[in-house]
Amino acid sequence: MFKYCPPIDYFDVFKESKEQNFCESQESVIALCTHLQQLIKTIEDLDENQLKDEFFKLLQISLWGNKCDLSLSGGESSSQKTDVLNSLEDLKPFILLNDMEHLWSLLSNCKKTREKASVTRVYIVLDNSGFELVTDLILANFLLSSELATEVHFYGKTIPWFVSDTTIHDFNWLIEQVKHGNHKWMSKCGADWEEFVKMGKWVYHDHIFWTLPHEYCAMPQVAPDLYAELQKAHLILFKGDLNYRKLTGDRKWEFSVPFHQALNGFHPAPLCTIRTLKAEIQVGLKPGQGEQLMASEPCWWTSGKYGIFQYDGPL
Numbered sequence: 074m075f076k077y078c079p080p081i082d083y084f085d086v087f088k089e090s091k092e093q094n095f096c097e098s099q100e101s102v103i104a105l106c107t108h109l110q111q112l113i114k115t116i117e118d119l120d121e122n123q124l125k126d127e128f129f130k131l132l133q134i135s136l137w138g139n140k141c142d143l144s145l146s147g148g149e150s151s152s153q154k155t156d157v158l159n160s161l162e163d164l165k166p167f168i169l170l171n172d173m174e175h176l177w178s179l180l181s182n183c184k185k186t187r188e189k190a191s192v193t194r195v196y197i198v199l200d201n202s203g204f205e206l207v208t209d210l211i212l213a214n215f216l217l218s219s220e221l222a223t224e225v226h227f228y229g230k231t232i233p234w235f236v237s238d239t240t241i242h243d244f245n246w247l248i249e250q251v252k253h254g255n256h257k258w259m260s261k262c263g264a265d266w267e268e269f270v271k272m273g274k275w276v277y278h279d280h281i282f283w284t285l286p287h288e289y290c291a292m293p294q295v296a297p298d299l300y301a302e303l304q305k306a307h308l309i310l311f312k313g314d315l316n317y318r319k320l321t322g323d324r325k326w327e328f329s330v331p332f333h334q335a336l337n338g339f340h341p342a343p344l345c346t347i348r349t350l351k352a353e354i355q356v357g358l359k360p361g362q363g364e365q366l367m368a369s370e371p372c373w374w375t376s377g378k379y380g381i382f383q384y385d386g387p388l
Contacts, residue, residue, distance in 0.1 A: 076232065083242070085233040091243055094203030095250065101157060101204060102251070105134065105211050106259040108158055113218050121181070124219055128180075129173050131212045132347070133161050136168070136380045138208030139200060139313050139349045157208075164380075169350075170357060172384035176308065176345055179386065180221040183307050187223075195222040196306040196342075198283070199229045200313030202243035207251070209312065210266055217274055224274055226306070231279045235315060244277050278302075288322040290337040303341035308386075310345055314352040321354055328363025330356045333385050343386025349377045357383055 076082050085091075095102070112127060119127065137157050183193040195216055197209055209227075216222040229239040248270070252263025269275040282296040292300045303309060311320060321335040335356045355363060355374050366373040373379060 085240065085242065087233050087236050088242075091202045091237050092246070094237065095207070095247060098204040098207070099254075102207050103254070103256045103259050104158060105207060106251070106254075106256070106262040109211050109214060110258040110261055112215070116218055125177050125181075128177055128215065128219065128221065130158075130161060131208075131215050132173055132176070132382065133164070133168075134158065135205075135208045135212045135312070136347050136349065136382065137161075137164060138205040139347065139380070140205075140377050167379045168381065169355075169362070169379050170381040170383045172345060172382045175384040175386070175388060176382070179308055179343055180216075183222075184220055192223045193221070194224045194226060194306050194308075196226045196228065196303065196309045198309065198311045198316055199227055199239040199244075200316065201237040202239040202247065203237060205237075205312070206239055206243065206247055210248075210251075211262075213275065214262065214265065214269075217269065222307075224276065225269075226276045226278060228283065229277065229279050230284055231281050232284055234284050238315075241277060241279060287319075288337070289319050290322065290339040292339065292341075300341055306342040308343050308345065309341070310347055312346075313348050314350075317346050317348050318352055318354055320346060321356060323354060326354065326356045328355055328358040329360045332357040332383050336385060340385065343384070345382055345384045345386075347380075347382055349380045350374045351377050355381075 075084060109131075116124070116127075134157055137160070180193065180195070187193055195213075197213065199206065199209060213222075213225040213227075216225055227239075227244065229241060229244060231240070233240060248263055248266045250263070251259055252267055254260050254263060266275065270277070280296065280299045282292060282299050285295070287295050292303075311317065320339065321332075322337055324335070326335055350373070353374055363374075370376075370378075
């Protein structure tokens with residue numbers, strides 16, 4: 074309705090809440106930008122293990138950034154006011170599934186075997202704007218700087234959807250805000266990100282399929298153009314709960330059902346879901362693991378306390 078009714082066709086009822094989330098997270102954004110810029114200065118001097126450690130660190134930051142979800146908080150502030158970098162060790166026990174090694178193996182092998190003329194594409198299917206989007210862009214910057222990827226493609230929503238979901242306006246607005254931030258490393262990140270977009274190293278896409286009711290295994294029939302595009306990726310990262318629910322068909326699976334089975338034939342490219350648990354669905358756990366958590370913490374799969382890196386693809 075909005076789309077066909079100018080001048081409200083670009084109206085976003087959630088805009089103020091999303092921008093407030095970013096503005097209230099300034100100290101954390103500055104800490105991440107500072108860490109990234111200092112890392113980039115020394116990145117050529119890092120050995121393989123050090124590079125892997127930094128990759129894992131930024132993956133975890135992207136994971137815990139997924140806590141900042143305005144749909145979970147009912148519109149209340151969900152800004153990040155602490156430096157998540159200092160919390161990573163304390164948060165590790167709450168990662169229920171950790172397939173980060175598979176991601177490193179895949180991308181590092183791509184880097185080692187890549188010829189100068191070839192590309193490595195990582196696609197990130199985005200979730201929330203605000204602080205979480207910052208963590209995703211920090212990760213994407215590292216992927217280029219470390220040469221683990223040569224292109225990063227982002228997928229957002231065509232319309233305002235679940236409160237804090239990222240649209241093209243949010244993506245461009247955030248880069249502009251970071252660029253004009255009142256801190257040298259923050260503004261340097263914003264300038265770099267703007268340049269990545271201009272050079273085509275970062276590409277933003279949207280597609281109506283992401284806001285349609287279909288589970289993702291229906292994509293080849295419903296949106297064959299999108300499925301064909303995803304097949305060009307070397308790795309697809311799916312952020313957040315809504316993507317996980319649609320990947321698994323939002324069914325009441327047993328906790329121990331393999332992730333590959335729950336995907337029901339959706340395999341355009343190697344993929345990994347990165348989410349903090351806020352919805353009543355989880356597969357791929359060890360036998361008895363989900364039941365044990367349920368007995369001790371009935372809200373374990375909806376509180377956002379736990380997170381997963383769950384991979385499907387060649388090992």
